[in-house]
């Protein structure tokens with residue numbers, strides 16, 4: 001039913017799970033040294049979309065997304081902000097969770113933190129060394145790319161091609177310029193861990209090989225991330241995981257490799273140095289979470305997004321039109337229904353623009369089809385709450401709703417009505433649906 005573009009075969013393939021009773025999906029998560037920007041959000045919303053579709057189809061899906069909480073950028077940022085590594089990564093992890101929540105991205109089922117797996121990473125390196133797939137030199141441990149014959153299978157880069165014509169000098173300690181770091185020494189004042197190769201820290205690629213294998217077991221179904229991660233990150237992950245487990249084929253590590261296209265500003269590159277980086281906390285002052293969500297999903301996940309205010313304003317108009325139409329009719333619980341036209345569009349390599357068009361046509365023709373609406377809401381209305389409300393207000397509203405529910409359980413309808421009145425004075429309207437209370441401002 002679902003077909004998905006596999007970056008390994010470079011074609012759309014029918015998705016056939018390794019085990020339909022338990023589908024397993026890993027996607028690379030954030031390095032928590034900075035607020036996520038709208039480009040990162042595109043990567044996370046693409047993974048969230050795939051996990052939502054999978055969860056709509058299969059009875060059990062585990063979606064893992066790692067948190068990189070140690071690397072050079074983190075060390076530098078911690079110095080600049082005068083925070084410890086733990087304080088810095090906690091701060092940006094919390095902001096990441098808040099930001100993804102604002103645009104209706106569900107938290108992944110498992111979020112392994114790299115620093116919780118250092119012992120396992122050291123063991124993994126020891127295994128690679130004993131298999132002669134890695135070597136140590138002066139406190140550095142490097143992966144020997146020549147020891148994995150399919151190196152380049154994902155990105156199409158060949159080791160020879162890369163060496164050819166390159167004039168940069170190979171770092172003296174490397175056997176081959178493509179050999180990459182598994183472990184490197186830390187200065188005394190830098191974060192690090194004791195290891196058989198001295199005080200140091202792991203290279204970035206290693207954590208995903210180790211944590212995906214521990215959390216999901218290999219092989220698992222899908223591995224995802226942004227296009228930029230194909231090389232070197234995913235190529236190196238494949239090399240490590242295959243070499244460590246005696247595998248030749250990347251599919252025996254993860255069967256489908258899925259990559260999202262890049263988001264850039266319409267006219268220029270988005271970068272800190274140009275001072276034009278767009279953050280969710282700024283957009284949310286003017287737009288609802290669902291407007292931003294629809295803007296991000298109005299392009300199919302593999303295509304580039306030229307981000308602009310016009311795109312966002314168009315998404316706002318479309319989103320408002322659709323939700324007005326939906327709200328005018330009877331309440332429908334969000335639910336993925338595989339037999340709908342909207343689901344059919346999503347089954348075709350997650351064709352979200354088509355799914356949105358289908359819903360727009362229903363609105364145009366005033367056709368309220370419950371199953372289509374349920375499926376649309378499930379995918380596109382991730383955040384039902386108005387996220388321009390501050391956290392304290394949300395807490396206050398939820399507290400009142402809980403008190404009202406308790407009052408109803410206790411049969412105290414006078415109190416329940418009083419609380420409803422109070423909420424209504426706060427401009428909060430509530431709806432009781434299947435034992436749950438939905439609210440809206």
Ligand code: AMP
Nearest residue numbers: 029030031039040042043225226262263
């Ligand atoms: P990072 O925190 O830099 O490791 O990035 C987290 C995720 O965001 C990765 O999957 C990246 O590929 C992805 N990513 C970074 N920048 C963009 C962008 N401009 N557009 C789409 N995805 C991006």
Ligand code: ZN
Nearest residue numbers: 028029208233
């Ligand atoms: Zn990764």
